[in-house]
Amino acid sequence: MRLYWICAALAGLLIGCSKSSAPAGKTYFVAFSQCNNAEPYRSAQNELLTRICSGKPDVKLTITDAQQDNSKQIAQIETLILQKPDLLIVAPNERAPLTAVMGKAMAAGIPTICLERDIAEPNYTTYIACDNRAIGKRAGQFIVDNLAAKYGQPKGKIVELRGLLGVEGEINRYGGAHEVFQQYPDIKVVHEAVADWLQAKGRERMLEILRAQPEIDAVYGHNDPMAVGAYLAAQDLGREKSMFFVGVDGLGGPAGGIKKVMDGILAATFYYPLAVDKAMEIGDRMLRDPSFKPEKKYMLATEIITPENAKQMYDKLTF
Amino acid sequence: MPRPSRFNFVNLQSGLGLAIIVLLAVLTSPRSGSGDRIFLEVGNLTDILRQVSEIGIMAVGMTLVILTAGIDLSVGSTLAMATSIAGLTLATWAPATGTAGKILFAVACALAASALAGAVNGFVIANLRIQPFIVTLASMIGIRGLARRLTNNTNIDFGFGSDAGSVFARIGSQKSTVVAAFAIVFIAFSVLLSRTVFGRRVRAIGDNETAAVYAGLPIKRTKIYVYTWCGILAGLAGVLHAAQNHQGNPNAGISYELDAIAAVVIGGTSLAGGKGSMAGTLMGTLIMGILTNMLRLNNVDSNTEMMLKAVIIIAAVWIQQFDTRRFGKRGLR
Numbered sequence: 001m002r003l004y005w006i007c008a009a010l011a012g013l014l015i016g017c018s019k020s021s022a023p024a025g026k027t028y029f030v031a032f033s034q035c036n037n038a039e040p041y042r043s044a045q046n047e048l049l050t051r052i053c054s055g056k057p058d059v060k061l062t063i064t065d066a067q068q069d070n071s072k073q074i075a076q077i078e079t080l081i082l083q084k085p086d087l088l089i090v091a092p093n094e095r096a097p098l099t100a101v102m103g104k105a106m107a108a109g110i111p112t113i114c115l116e117r118d119i120a121e122p123n124y125t126t127y128i129a130c131d132n133r134a135i136g137k138r139a140g141q142f143i144v145d146n147l148a149a150k151y152g153q154p155k156g157k158i159v160e161l162r163g164l165l166g167v168e169g170e171i172n173r174y175g176g177a178h179e180v181f182q183q184y185p186d187i188k189v190v191h192e193a194v195a196d197w198l199q200a201k202g203r204e205r206m207l208e209i210l211r212a213q214p215e216i217d218a219v220y221g222h223n224d225p226m227a228v229g230a231y232l233a234a235q236d237l238g239r240e241k242s243m244f245f246v247g248v249d250g251l252g253g254p255a256g257g258i259k260k261v262m263d264g265i266l267a268a269t270f271y272y273p274l275a276v277d278k279a280m281e282i283g284d285r286m287l288r289d290p291s292f293k294p295e296k297k298y299m300l301a302t303e304i305i306t307p308e309n310a311k312q313m314y315d316k317l318t319f
Numbered sequence: 320m321p322r323p324s325r326f327n328f329v330n331l332q333s334g335l336g337l338a339i340i341v342l343l344a345v346l347t348s349p350r351s352g353s354g355d356r357i358f359l360e361v362g363n364l365t366d367i368l369r370q371v372s373e374i375g376i377m378a379v380g381m382t383l384v385i386l387t388a389g390i391d392l393s394v395g396s397t398l399a400m401a402t403s404i405a406g407l408t409l410a411t412w413a414p415a416t417g418t419a420g421k422i423l424f425a426v427a428c429a430l431a432a433s434a435l436a437g438a439v440n441g442f443v444i445a446n447l448r449i450q451p452f453i454v455t456l457a458s459m460i461g462i463r464g465l466a467r468r469l470t471n472n473t474n475i476d477f478g479f480g481s482d483a484g485s486v487f488a489r490i491g492s493q494k495s496t497v498v499a500a501f502a503i504v505f506i507a508f509s510v511l512l513s514r515t516v517f518g519r520r521v522r523a524i525g526d527n528e529t530a531a532v533y534a535g536l537p538i539k540r541t542k543i544y545v546y547t548w549c550g551i552l553a554g555l556a557g558v559l560h561a562a563q564n565h566q567g568n569p570n571a572g573i574s575y576e577l578d579a580i581a582a583v584v585i586g587g588t589s590l591a592g593g594k595g596s597m598a599g600t601l602m603g604t605l606i607m608g609i610l611t612n613m614l615r616l617n618n619v620d621s622n623t624e625m626m627l628k629a630v631i632i633i634a635a636v637w638i639q640q641f642d643t644r645r646f647g648k649r650g651l652r
Contacts, residue, residue: 038570043472165621194621199474200564200571204370208615211363214352225474225566232565236492237362254410255476255566263479 028059028287031085032276033077035093036068039197040225041272042091044251044319049089049276051319056284070097077101081108087283089276090124091115095168099123111286116275117168126282126294128275132169135270135302136176139246142268142304143218144180144187146244155186156217159209161226163197169272173222173248190216195226202229210237219245224257224269231265248272250305252317261310271313273300332639333587333602340606344613357616369494371608372501373398373556375601377579378586379508380549382600385583386512387545388525388592389444389451394553394579396462397436398572401429401557403466406475406567409484421483422490429561430554436462437550441543459576466569475567484565491562500559504552509597521545525592582607585635606635 032049036042046063053061064080066073073093080088081104088110092098095118103123105112114124147156158181163170181187190213193205202221210216210233219234221227227247234240250257250271257269278300285292305313348358357363377394384391408425416424436458443454477484490496512518520541523531531538556575561567586603588595610631614624 038467038472040473046472191618193615193618198570199566199568200560203564205615207366207370208612211357211360211366212349212616212618228476229564232492232563253473255474259476260479265479 026058028086029083030059030061030087030089030280030283030287031080031083032061032063032089033066033073033080033091034063035066035073035091037063037065038067040251040255041249041274044253044256044317045091045274045276047319048274049280052277052280059284059287066093068093070094073098074101077105081105081110084108085110086287087111087113089113089115089279089283092117092119096120111283113279113283115279116273122296125286127297128279128282129297129299130273130275131299131302132172132272133176135248135272136173136178137180138176138302138304139173139220139248139268139270140177140180143177143220143246144184146267147187147217150217153186154184157188157190157213157215159206159213159216159219159230160189160192161195161202161205161219161221161230162192163195163222163226165194170222177220195221195229197223197226199225199229199232202226203233204229206230206233207236210234210239216243218243221245221247223247224249224251224260224266227266227269228257228260246270250303250313250317252314252319256314256317258305258310258314258317261305261307262314264307268304268306271303271305271317273302274317275300333585333599333606333635336585336635336638337602337606337609340609340613344609347613347617349616358613363612363616365494365498367605367608367612368501369497370612371604372497373560374575374578374582374607375501375604376504376552376556376559377575378582378600378604379504379597380552381576381579381583382586382588382595382597383508383512383521383545384451384549385580385588385590386521386525386592386595387542388528388590389542389545390455390580390590391437391440391546391549392452392455392576393436393440393458393462394549394556395572395575396459396466397433397550397553398557398560398575399569400436400462400466400469401433401554402561402564402571403470403475403567403569404432405429405487405558405561406477407469409477409482409487410475410567418483418486422487425483425487426558429558430551433550433554433557434547435550437547437553438543440550441546444546445539445542463569470567470569472569474569476565477567478562478565488562488565491559492565497559497563500555504555505597505601508548512597517541517544522593525594527593578607581632585632587639603635606631 034042034046053059064076066076070093078101088105090102099120102112102119106123111125114127116130143158144154148154162174181189191209193209195201195205219227219230221230224247227245231240231245244267247257247266247269250269252258257266260266261269278298282294286294344358345356348356351357381391405425408428414424440455440458443449444451478488520536523536524538524541560571582603583600585606586599588599
């Protein structure tokens, strides 16, 4: 009896979850292997890609979520290969582990786009790259320039809030900025703390830092939420006016970094491209024009978002 | 049944541990420009109290659960769900009432959902007789999924303008509010545990469930209450978390359950159930909080911090076992 109920419940679940589809004419099956849905940046990617594809009636989109797990992503791509998509877009969780399975997709004749993160071997038709190193450098230069404007020469005390250690984005956003800081002997990073990309941890770390450091000129958060968390801590102690805050990511929407620039919380943020728009622009041409040969690599530029262009960027990136 | 005293040797040992940590923190504290030890500044000490409050509130609920020889791994996810619901309610779902109405509605929704999550945990544990570890492991996963589903994987920011959300954030992030919430929860549950029939039942179930059954105690009902309280307290921590960070975040509170369990265990409560106290949990919470503050004021590398914490946890629990044995107390299991 109990077994019967369990079976019935499972069947109900399956029926509830499956969606009926009615293909008509030539449709293109686009599969997007996302490494982790549960991050605001990646959620925005999914949102944008879904929007672009829903504007194309002959494109059917599937998004898989690897939940930040290499093995899961490999298994999901293997399943997708069996389904023979017309286009496979992969946002790899990590470089080395995903290299082989993307080679399998290529060997199966599936046009494959590698998104945003590089893999160990060029097992892709084209690679849409975002350059965290360049973002780090520009953020570092922005901070140095502002300090130079404040003191008449490049000097000052900087606090840095780092993302999860060992992640590519963290390494390069850190390394790029430090390439710049090192050129100026009077620019000092007085405190570095790891806040795991989270606003809550950014706030907690900053409270301690504010106690230990009586003078701080600038805060560089490797993403916007950590920089906002630092602002909240400084505001708590009434010190938010004596320093400025710089973030990275520049997502749209009410919870994104662009809104924080508009609200005067961040001095600037650096747009980390969502990249799926470019991927679909190239992908669409690959689908429809067999003679089209994409470049091996497209490098996407970052953009600085300051109060001057924030409104315009907000409208562009809010969906 | 062990004597439900509020001050026994276990608490003395925790107190000793706390004293050692405080001494270390004072000695290693960096000095401010005026030569004072930063650790001892009133601002820093109250910072510590505020920072431990979320984990402390969760640890109070966890103490009840562990005293019944159970465990609740879902509190971190419940905290995330509560922040998400509070954020969503303030940002989008709020009814067209005044500011106070919106805030009360948001807090009520967050706490009600957390209570429900806890009650479901308790119901399944008590009635389907599945081990608490398994049940709460499953709900840890499920509730996290629910929080992400509700928010569509994004953060819900609020309180940067001048709406109800900003009032909620301003009130809820004040030190006095956060620390008072912890203090009230701590005192209320200390009394509940040491002075009421409910408290004795909690201990009795954890000490010897079979005996409690034969004594005719309402095992199922007590367990459901315990897990419901644990859920509500995790929800309360979530409400404070949301206010302090101006944000509902479905990824908040990851591994908070382990911090809460660590605080309880360092405070001398036995994972085998039946033995432990709220006072011990308070000390365990403070030991972890002061240790963290000490390491971070000194800008200790975060990986080193994790390694040092591991050593401290083992040392603290070992010291307690050693002394309970020496004083001929029960508890070494």
